[in-house]
Amino acid sequence: MAKTLISDVIVPEVFNPYVINRTMELSALYQSGIIATNDELQVLASGGGRTLNMPFWNDLDGDDEVLSDTVALTPDKIDAGQDVAVKLLRGKAWAANDLAGDLAGSDPMAAIGNRAADYWTRRMQAATIATLGGVFSSASMANNQIDFTEGGTNTEAKADGKTIIEGSQLLGDAQGGLTAIVVHSRVYSNLKILRLLEYKVDPATNTEFATFDGKRVIVDDGVPVSGGQYTSYLFGPGALGYADGTPSDVQTETDRDKLAGDDILINRKHFILHPRGIAFTSAQVAGKSPSNAELATGSNWNRVYDRKQIRIVKMITNG
Numbered sequence: 607m608a609k610t611l612i613s614d615v616i617v618p619e620v621f622n623p624y625v626i627n628r629t630m631e632l633s634a635l636y637q638s639g640i641i642a643t644n645d646e647l648q649v650l651a652s653g654g655g656r657t658l659n660m661p662f663w664n665d666l667d668g669d670d671e672v673l674s675d676t677v678a679l680t681p682d683k684i685d686a687g688q689d690v691a692v693k694l695l696r697g698k699a700w701a702a703n704d705l706a707g708d709l710a711g712s713d714p715m716a717a718i719g720n721r722a723a724d725y726w727t728r729r730m731q732a733a734t735i736a737t738l739g740g741v742f743s744s745a746s747m748a749n750n751q752i753d754f755t756e757g758g759t760n761t762e763a764k765a766d767g768k769t770i771i772e773g774s775q776l777l778g779d780a781q782g783g784l785t786a787i788v789v790h791s792r793v794y795s796n797l798k799i800l801r802l803l804e805y806k807v808d809p810a811t812n813t814e815f816a817t818f819d820g821k822r823v824i825v826d827d828g829v830p831v832s833g834g835q836y837t838s839y840l841f842g843p844g845a846l847g848y849a850d851g852t853p854s855d856v857q858t859e860t861d862r863d864k865l866a867g868d869d870i871l872i873n874r875k876h877f878i879l880h881p882r883g884i885a886f887t888s889a890q891v892a893g894k895s896p897s898n899a900e901l902a903t904g905s906n907w908n909r910v911y912d913r914k915q916i917r918i919v920k921m922i923t924n925g
Contacts, residue, residue, distance in 0.1 A: 609886050610827075611860070611869050612718070612862075612869045612870070612871050613862070613869075615714040615715045615718070616715055616858065616860055616871065617715065617906070618856075618857065618858040618859075619716070621715060621718075621858055622857050622858055623716075624719045624723075625719050625722045625723050625726065625873070626850055628719060628720060628723035629723045629726045629727050629730070631723075631810070631811065632724060632727040632733070633727050633730060634815075634824045635730075635731065635734060635788075635824065635846070636848070637810060637811065638785070638786045638824060638841075639785060639786065639822075639843040639844065640785075640788075640824075640841040640843070640845055640846055640849065640864065641734075641843075641844075641845075641846045641847075641879070642843065642844035642846070642847065643847065643848045643849050644847075644849075646660075647691075647780050647849035647880075648850070648877060650691070650848035650849065650878070651693065651850060651851035651852075651854050651876065651878045652849075652851050652876065654813055655693075656692065656693055656888075656894060656895065657689055657690050657691065657692050657888060658690065658692070658693070658878065659689075659690055659694070659884060660688065660689040660690070660691065665925040669831060671724045673679045679680045679713070687910050687911070688910065689880075689882065689883060689884075689885050689910050689911070690699070690885040690886050690887070690894060691847065691878050691880035691886060691887065692878075692880070692886040692891075692895070693851060693876055693877070693895060694733060694875075694876070694877055694878070694879060694895055694896070695853070695874075695875075695876050695894060695895035696729065696832065696874070696875050696876075696877075696895075697853075697873065697874040697875065698725065698729075698872075698873055699870055699871065699872045699873070700870070700871045700898070701727070701868045701869070701870055702845045702865065702872075703857075704800045718871065722871075722873055726873075726875060727799050728835055730879060731826060731828065731830060731900055732879075733879055733901060734846065734879060734897060735826065735828040735829060735830075736898035736899070736901040736902040737846075737879065737881060738839055738881070738901040738906055738918070738920070739903045740828060740900075740901050740902045740906055740907050741881050741884050741902050741904075741907045741918070742853075742879055742904075742920045743815040743903070743904025743907075744884070744904045744907040744908060744909065745904075746786045746883060746907070746908050746909035747795065747883075747884070747907075747909055747916070747920075749776065750773045750776055750777075750813065750913060750916055750918065750919055751776070751919065751920035751921070751922075752772065752773055752776060752919075752920070752921055752922070753921075753922040754769050754772075754921065754922060754924075755835050755922055755924055761841075763923055763924040764923055764924050764925055765789070765793045765797065765816075765836070765838060765921070765925065766797070766800055766802065767795055767800075767802055767819070768836075769848060769921060769923055770787065770818060770819065770821075770840070770921070771786070772842055773838075773919050773921040774840060774919065775829050776919050777913075777914050777919060778914060779914075780781050780914040780915070783843070783917055784821060784840045784841065784842050784917065785820070785841065785843050786821050786822040786823075786824060786840070786841045787818065787819055787821050787822070787823055787824070787838060787839065787840050787841070787844055788824045788825075788826055788829060788838065788839045788841070789823060789824070789825060789826075789829070789836070789838045790825070790826070790827055790829050790831060790838070791825050791827050792836060792925050793836050793923065793925060794816070794823065794825045796925050797816075797818060797823070798816075803816040803817065803823065804816070804817050804818075804819055805817070821840070824886075826838050828887055834925065835922050835924060836919075836922070836923055836924070836925055837920060837921070837922055838921045838922075838923065839918060839919065839920055839921075840918070840919040840920075840921070841917060841918055842917025842918070843917070844882065844917070845881065845882060845917035845918050846879060846880065846882065846892050847878060847879075847881075848877065848878060848879055848880075849877065849878045850875075850876070851877060851878070851885055852876065852879050853874040853875070853876045855874055856872075856873070856874070857873070857874050858871070858872065858873055858874075859871075859872040860872070881907075882911070882916075882917070883909065883910060883911025883915055883916045883917075884907050884908065884909050884910065884911070884916065885907070885908050885909075885910045886906055886907060887905065887906050887907065887908050888906065889904055889905040890903050890906055891906065
């Protein structure tokens with residue numbers, strides 16, 4: 607009897623965009639607006655090079671002058687800065703024994719695509735958490751984070767309405783731009799116990815999600831936890847820039863190990879996942895692209911935007 611192979615059901619030109627789109631549909635970070643893309647990032651992601659330079663103009667500053675009919679105004683200048691993003695070059699291969707059950711489905715390519723999309727959603731979330739770890743290990747981001755466990759009692763240091771609002775205050779008059787918060791499940795449960803959460807339904811996915819003070823609450827146990835201290839992150843829309851690139855190798859391939867009887871699917875992904883306004887310095891990167899451990903290294907990051915323009919705040923609480 608003929609056997610259905612992965613190569614029989616995978617059509618790369620259909621599979622690739624399906625996986626990309628489905629990954630975004632499944633990503634709570636993308637659905638919340640924390641991650642956003644634009645045409646400029648997409649063009650950069652598809653170009654050559656490992657890092658991508660994104661120049662920008664700084665805001666105008668300095669005092670105004672009193673007009674005079676005898677003294678001319680003194681011209682000032684506008685300064686430029688440069689943000690730098692890095693491409694993440696990743697790949698994964700799966701053998702047929704992991705996918706065999708999907709081949710019985712009515713649409714096997716979609717079934718396999720959903721599995722791949724679920725996988726990349728989790729890996730993008732892991733890269734995001736690693737990036738945030740590195741960003742907030744940089745001395746340049748010291749004023750965008752607050753540790754409630756320093757000098758406070760255990761009760762005072764727990765996440766509640768007061769701590770979240772105090773964390774938002776780090777951005778001063780720009781705090782209204784914060785629209786989401788990522789927390790550990792322990793922190794989420796504490797907020798539930800305090801009855802501080804309201805629930806809404808996402809029209810795009812028809813799934814329920816929690817909010818606090820109008821901010822979408824995303825639960826991820828990948829956020830840092832150490833000695834009973836929990837890290838949470840507040841975000842504004844588009845705090846992270848995202849774009850898919852085009853791998854120089856084939857993005858999706860199938861293969862078969864005839865001796866072992868293994869059917870193989872290979873998926874490669876190039877993408878940008880960049881905290882806007884915090885330049886990647888490449889100070890400690892061993893390979894062609896940073897690993898998650900290198901993304902989590904503080905010396906690889908340096909803030910280049912004004913502090914209030916960075917739409918990310920870190921908080922540490924005792925749950």
